[in-house]
Amino acid sequence: MLGDRWSLLIIRDMMLRGSRTFKEFLDSYERIATNILADRLRKLISYGVITTEPDPTDGRKRIYLLTEKGIALAPVMTEMVLWAADHEETGNQALVRLMREDKEKFLAGVRRRWAESRSRE
Template sequence: MTPPRRSPCPVSCTLDLIGDRWTLLIIRDMMFFDKQRFEEFLDSPEGISTNILANRLKLLEELGLVEKQPYSNHSRRMNYQLTEEGKSLRPVLKVMAAWGLKHLDGTRLPLLPTSERG
């Protein structure tokens, strides 16, 4: 599901897909904190609501950035994992973190594993 494009600008098109206030944080949690389950995403310090989280996970799956797989006999219990396309956002998140550390007072990186800092 690709939303209609406002323009052919690649920045604009990318923001239309992942530019809301929650999507990159969910990807961050999968990429750097190995979160896979709905409940784990709810534990993030930003405090996403359940309805927004469900919506974003569904959107990420439709965009091909995330895939889900059942992790128990209960059909509603899913693990979410980044696809290769989702993993390709790693450099974007690292650059965003570096920019925030440099330009925004009070930011810090204790959240990222040591191997991911830098």
């Protein structure tokens, strides 16, 4: 289900970078094709990992949000980022520092921000 090149990157962008719209996903530096992005979003919705709704402030946009099942991937993402930081190219240094300082606190923050952005909808 997460066994493809893009799904986890989309979730990472939602969780850690706060991406919410089609265009924001496209602008993440890894260049995903628009048809593939549309397909992955559709699949993530069908798996129950994200949901979507129209943007109330701009009728052209759709907002994509993580579900509970989606935000529950935060520990997986965190461990992946930490592993990559140790063994691959260096990613977001500030984020990695926060994760290392206090992993539980970091995860609580991720989940709190998620809950807040949901309640605003």
